[in-house]
Amino acid sequence: MSISELRVGVVGAGMIGADHIARLTSTTAGAVVSAVIEPDEARAAAAAALAPGALTYQRVEDALAAGTMDAVLVATPGQFHELVLLPVLEAGLPILCEKPLAPDPETSWQILQAERKGGRQLIQVGFMRRFDPEYRQLRQFIAEGSAGDLLMLRGVHRNATVPDSYTQDMLINDSVVHEFDVIPWLAGATIRSVEVRYARRNELSPAHLREPILVVMELDNGVLVDVEMNVSVQFGYQVATEAVFQRGVARIGQPQGMQLWQQGRFQLEENASFKSRFRAAFDIEVQSWADAARRGTVDGPSAWDGYKVAVACAAGVEAMKSGRPVEVNLPETPSFYVAAGA
Amino acid sequence: MSISELRVGVVGAGMIGADHIARLTSTTAGAVVSAVIEPDEARAAAAAALAPGALTYQRVEDALAAGTMDAVLVATPGQFHELVLLPVLEAGLPILCEKPLAPDPETSWQILQAERKGGRQLIQVGFMRRFDPEYRQLRQFIAEGSAGDLLMLRGVHRNATVPDSYTQDMLINDSVVHEFDVIPWLAGATIRSVEVRYARRNELSPAHLREPILVVMELDNGVLVDVEMNVSVQFGYQVATEAVFQRGVARIGQPQGMQLWQQGRFQLEENASFKSRFRAAFDIEVQSWADAARRGTVDGPSAWDGYKVAVACAAGVEAMKSGRPVEVNLPETPSFYVAAGA
Amino acid sequence: MSISELRVGVVGAGMIGADHIARLTSTTAGAVVSAVIEPDEARAAAAAALAPGALTYQRVEDALAAGTMDAVLVATPGQFHELVLLPVLEAGLPILCEKPLAPDPETSWQILQAERKGGRQLIQVGFMRRFDPEYRQLRQFIAEGSAGDLLMLRGVHRNATVPDSYTQDMLINDSVVHEFDVIPWLAGATIRSVEVRYARRNELSPAHLREPILVVMELDNGVLVDVEMNVSVQFGYQVATEAVFQRGVARIGQPQGMQLWQQGRFQLEENASFKSRFRAAFDIEVQSWADAARRGTVDGPSAWDGYKVAVACAAGVEAMKSGRPVEVNLPETPSFYVAAGA
């Protein structure tokens, strides 16, 4: 059985939520926003105005009771994810949950239990890099093996600036979190250890931040990874990866687009934020999720992927504080997730 | 009044039609394929299978009579466009008509008359380059004038190969036709004359073709244009333009994507066909048309644009045959199209 | 017999002459500047100061009489070349003569006669592009034929600005002159006709200039060439060529060097003038000439090449004035130059 038009309830109508409401309405085929769940009434009304016909609710339980949703997109802050996910899992609806699954490994584990109880996978976690065309191309290239074994991955994640509210731990939990998901996915391997090294501090960074940092990871297949995490580089937004193989090197995330010669220089515009860098990735992610939800399946990063990232983040924060390598210890993959090929 | 979900009838279920049916079904928000109009029954059934719920008809009149369409996408060969467009115009439905509007200026003019009779613009012609993100960026850059006046445009249109059925005139009517639309749109000007020069013949071209050619155009604002038209360059598909300004140069259509070092070389994959080069352009074109159709408007290239291109093509073919510059003579823009800002 | 250290007399101590004196002194192996010939005494003294041990003379005849030169580099304005070349040819010394050989075909022909009388080739004309590493690489690539026949050459020659003293004819005689030498050299063919088209005029150009222009040439092997000649593009200096083959395209002259991300942009510095763009070409040209002179041979562009370019320039100026294609008619290659393989 397949749903012809997926009625999506969006929980959380902040910046990210509103963005998804606009996307689902104007860009995603086969889906409409039927419900906006948001306790702040003004914000709810503003967001619902983006989606003709959408009803507003204050709590997800109300929307579930009304029976107006076929699927749910969760865009609240991470600390509220569990509260939203549990009733939706109980109702058996497919979910796209913005990253992180939950703020810590323990809560993530609780969510896994709740999903498992329902007997089938319902959660996709919003690690949108997996849907970026270049990341996909690189992953396919690694898997094909035409350049031999993958030996190293060398990455950069550079933001122009961050607000004062951005904390030291967010370097790991908000930013490197994407690498913790996408690197194992690229390399077909698991993170074994994490170490964090400090570069010379950028004086343009908020006073409470000590960055950039270099995150060094070892994977269980021997691949070594180093990622520059830099949130104050001023010039723009850049996420790039270089993959070193036995017989070659591949690189993604390089500047593209219209070329301009002006004022003594050849120039390409760099991305200004993740919104332009990952616009296609977000669009493909949501389309892909909606397509799978209409078929009754999940094919993106699972709750188990979300759990593994939560464990890596905890290790990453400890590594950043201690200055020492920290092991990443994972339980065996539960058979519930193995079966699904997650 | 706005239509929540646009029911689109697709006329013609060949390669291009099937492609649009898949796009409207899987990629376009707010639209469904409700009807497939195609005289070949097997082809009609195959195409309809891509669009759950779509009905099949042999003639567009049948579909119109059935009242199952809010808008029509015309993807038949160009010589049949008039036959399809006239009844749809009479029915007052919005149309996306694949290029060319019609095979010659006279027929194009007939279509203009028919549209005008209905009292409002209904036709968008499928010049998808206008929706390509880089062409749009270049047009905006020209319009802003930050590098001063535009002085020249230098283009390339290179195909890997063409089938034996591709004729000499198709160099102009099938390929350069896109330049005849997009160059005036970029430059904010009209084509005044066309000349065609022959390069050394490519011996890998089908025996009846004499190409590559160089098409030289003068615009009425003095801008000079030269376009290499080359359909046998073997290595891939490339459409690129260099814009020369008073104080700078801009270039679009350059290689992009994953970078690879292998076997002594740094490499980027070049496009293999227009399908990858203009995938985004097609998606944006159809989304943009469907959005406008739901609002009851047209905002892409108009039937008048289609007419102007037909006149330029006729001049281009004459120029190619004669080896001499040929003037492009257009009537004044009919007030019907001026009013609409076309 | 080979000269261990070539004593070079430099005639003309203006900007180009002084540049060559510094080059011969500091960069060229196996050569020293032994004489500076320059009627302006202050200028002569300043230039001689760059070359320890160099003597100054007012007339080339004085230097010849003094017997202090093994070879002569001519860097006077073109209209004085004949006056300098004739006595040096009579003395039998090897010559590097800055371009053009002479300002017109007739004078160039006189110089050919004088060289022929001496019984062996002595003159190399200063078309330095032939020594540019990328031009050489492109020529070799064309000759190897791995991408099939050459079909078209598409070029740009862009200067930031020119002084008010730069005349309309200098577009051809000073700038396109390089293309008239290097294109036949690249393509292994002769120019058959030249046509000049005007682009929209650059209002930043000196008031008496009408440019940029597009120069269209046909070669006797059918290769079609178009070159944008643009002397007011403001942003920098750029000389680039795209070669179109049966099975591929090659491009030289693209931006290189240190890559910089700053202020929202990825940037490469473009050349500011021919001095940086062709620095290596000049160094290699002079080294190559000095090496050949020490061995008693000439292996760069010959006086015959200089003559052919003078004929093409005359046709080019006529084409620019008339707006019509002009044939380039050359006599048969004199056996004196055929024998030498020129």
Add this chain to the structure above:
Amino acid sequence: MSISELRVGVVGAGMIGADHIARLTSTTAGAVVSAVIEPDEARAAAAAALAPGALTYQRVEDALAAGTMDAVLVATPGQFHELVLLPVLEAGLPILCEKPLAPDPETSWQILQAERKGGRQLIQVGFMRRFDPEYRQLRQFIAEGSAGDLLMLRGVHRNATVPDSYTQDMLINDSVVHEFDVIPWLAGATIRSVEVRYARRNELSPAHLREPILVVMELDNGVLVDVEMNVSVQFGYQVATEAVFQRGVARIGQPQGMQLWQQGRFQLEENASFKSRFRAAFDIEVQSWADAARRGTVDGPSAWDGYKVAVACAAGVEAMKSGRPVEVNLPETPSFYVAAGA
């Protein structure tokens, strides 16, 4: 006092020595090879044939006694450097000594003492990267500070392959040795510690090698450095550096040259070996050394630089063996070298 033509004795006529003999003869202005010192007579004769007029000697003492040299270029294997340097220092001749200065810190220190005894600096060590135009441009950019403080340096050093004779320690002593010189030179700082991490082993590497490795350094100004050292990457030779600043990023060592579209790909040829990658660097290094020697000065990397690199190499080898960070402890700069601004 200045020497008009520097008579250079080259000690060691193996591959590197022969290369320098050819360079001094054909490329370097103001220098000739007057002596080839090489115990192997056949090799000495072959090398001397490259340099017209050069005499051959078996021992450097013989050449010194003959008084036929103004300066000495040492191109023997590193373990023989001390033996050659001591008598030349005693004779007071300027020296260009191929890297390393000596195989270990102790021997290097002995050489420092010998140089100091003579009362003026005579030794330049052959760290040619300092003469590479892009390294120079990057260093100047760092020094100017227009992008703010330098925070990180991220490098790659990739060889296609190495012979079986290449040992694990040579990863540090032969290859990373260049980074140990050039990174402090770029950053204006001293290496404080070195750590070595192992990537997944490249199975195409000789069986006794465990590589690629990642070398992580901290400089005394807080700059963090990571360098991928990879000697089996098969596709070519690549040395590149990315410099991360407060307000930007700069990158050198990227692919350049003729661009080619062929067989579905846009391609640039990558360097095949250090010979093409650093050809200009070698030429400029030797020219610069010869110019300084003629003036009686030294202006390249000094013996003290050579000593510091020897200390860093010893720490690097220990770090590679232990897997732990190792401090790099240097004595204070001797006043003899401070005075000279080294």
